Amino acid sequence: MRQSQLFTKTRKSAPKDEIAKNAQLLIRAGYIHKEMAGVYSYLPLGLRVLNNIMRVIREEMNAIGGQEITLTALQNPAPWKKTDRWRDDAIDVWFKTELKAGGELGLATTHEEPLTALMTEYINSYKDLPRYVYQFQTKFRNELRAKSGIMRSREFVMKDLYSFSRNEQEFREFYEKCAEAYKKIFNRLEIGEKTFRTFSSGGTFSRFSDEFQTVCDAGEDTIYVHKEKGIAVNKEVYTDEVLAELGIKKEELSEAKAIEVGNIFPLGTRFSDALGLKFKDDKGAETPVVMGSYGIGPGRVMGTIVEVLSDEKGIIWPKEIAPYQAHLILISGGNKDVIAEADRLYDLLAEHGIETLYDDRDARAGEKFADSDLLGIPTRLVVSEKTLAEGGVEVISRKTGATTLVSESAIIQTLVGKQGA
Ligand code: ATP
Numbered sequence: 001m002r003q004s005q006l007f008t009k010t011r012k013s014a015p016k017d018e019i020a021k022n023a024q025l026l027i028r029a030g031y032i033h034k035e036m037a038g039v040y041s042y043l044p045l046g047l048r049v050l051n052n053i054m055r056v057i058r059e060e061m062n063a064i065g066g067q068e069i070t071l072t073a074l075q076n077p078a079p080w081k082k083t084d085r086w087r088d089d090a091i092d093v094w095f096k097t098e099l100k101a102g103g104e105l106g107l108a109t110t111h112e113e114p115l116t117a118l119m120t121e122y123i124n125s126y127k128d129l130p131r132y133v134y135q136f137q138t139k140f141r142n143e144l145r146a147k148s149g150i151m152r153s154r155e156f157v158m159k160d161l162y163s164f165s166r167n168e169q170e171f172r173e174f175y176e177k178c179a180e181a182y183k184k185i186f187n188r189l190e191i192g193e194k195t196f197r198t199f200s201s202g203g204t205f206s207r208f209s210d211e212f213q214t215v216c217d218a219g220e221d222t223i224y225v226h227k228e229k230g231i232a233v234n235k236e237v238y239t240d241e242v243l244a245e246l247g248i249k250k251e252e253l254s255e256a257k258a259i260e261v262g263n264i265f266p267l268g269t270r271f272s273d274a275l276g277l278k279f280k281d282d283k284g285a286e287t288p289v290v291m292g293s294y295g296i297g298p299g300r301v302m303g304t305i306v307e308v309l310s311d312e313k314g315i316i317w318p319k320e321i322a323p324y325q326a327h328l329i330l331i332s333g334g335n336k337d338v339i340a341e342a343d344r345l346y347d348l349l350a351e352h353g354i355e356t357l358y359d360d361r362d363a364r365a366g367e368k369f370a371d372s373d374l375l376g377i378p379t380r381l382v383v384s385e386k387t388l389a390e391g392g393v394e395v396i397s398r399k400t401g402a403t404t405l406v407s408e409s410a411i412i413q414t415l416v417g418k419q420g421a
């Protein structure tokens with residue numbers, strides 16, 4: 001992508017009412033656009049990052065047997081009435097609307113009801129189980145507060161997977177598998193070291209659930225981290241009883257602010273009972289399906305990565321999700337040979353499948369470097385009169401700032417090696 005053609009531009013400042021660091025940086029870098037409080041659009045570079053995050057999640061969900069679908073955002077009230085969650089005091093973030101032809105509709109806040117109802121058409125016998133179904137789909141939530149940028153928005157995409165199992169044991173096995181998959185995801189997104197499986201309240205569904213919480217001062221939750229065991233306890237359930245159950249002591253824990261990037265929930269038979277999702281076991285007896293739900297918010301994850309990994313100059317993307325692998329910067333000084341050399345390198349990178357943002361704009365070096373720092377692409381390649389004279393290309397790591405003069409072939413080799421690594 002030639003930066004001279006990119007319709008977005010960097011900005012010196014973010015909207016005055018934007019207080020979250022993630023949104024400030026993402027708006028300034030041209031990744032997202034604020035439509036109104038808690039509602040953001042994703043622009044070309046931002047969409048590439050979001051899609052990359054979803055790709056990582058999708059790969060790990062497929063690896064544990066997930067089957068991808070897309071349910072609708074518009075919700076028929078009927079199944080929600082059956083589970084008694086159509087009421088605003090059961091779900092306090094509903095957006096509801098009306099059909100011109102008459103009758104109410106909801107905008108999906110989550111999808112237990114429609115999916116459970118749908119699965120009644122496909123699950124009849126023990127041979128039809130277990131099944132794992134997921135989607136990346138837009139949720140609408142009338143959140144009271146929207147001060148955390150894209151980490152808490154009123155319209156956002158969620159990865160939600162639902163498990164359908166024959167019994168508690170089969171459910172538990174998958175629950176643990178999914179917890180492992182979540183660890184892999186957060187490791188690949190380079191927030192694994194700061195993200196803890198956190199013992200939490202189960203809300204209305206069960207006694208407990210597990211959240212994945214990333215330690216960060218911008219977080220809205222308070223957790224107690226057990227560094228040695230690599231687990232944590234949410235303040236909501238931080239009681240002597242729970243600590244005893246987990247075999248940990250108060251003195252071993254440290255308090256921290258954290259962001260809930262994902263969660264896994266036992267649902268038991270709460271939804272299958274209400275919506276009639278049953279199967280015949282091997283003796284022909286009708287049994288309710290045991291369910292679980294497993295959420296991750298790719299937008300919240302993107303915001304969290306910006307909060308946790310950025311520095312005073314801007315964003316620093318992990319390699320797997322960066323919008324481009326390389327940021328090629330041309331400092332021509334009007335020299336045609338330098339331009340030709342940078343153009344050639346850009347083509348060469350493309351030939352080798354290295355996705356590159358090429359800053360071919362007619363702008364000062366200082367401005368280009370500042371923009372490059374703000375954008376946060378992992379590897380910067382500089383072509384200038386100086387590098388041409390020295391017979392190489394300057395390679396700068398966004399993360400460490402380490403600078404080396406490297407030959408073209410060596411650049412291709414290292415960048416090809418890093419792709420998807
Ligand atoms: P929270 O307690 O932070 O409101 P939640 O318990 O409502 O989260 P779920 O309904 O289980 O979360 O949603 C699953 C995942 O979706 C969360 O772990 C989070 O990553 C993401 N998510 C939830 N609400 C939002 C939101 N308003 N904006 C962006 N992502 C969200």
Ligand code: MG
Pocket residue numbers: none
């Ligand atoms: Mg919520």
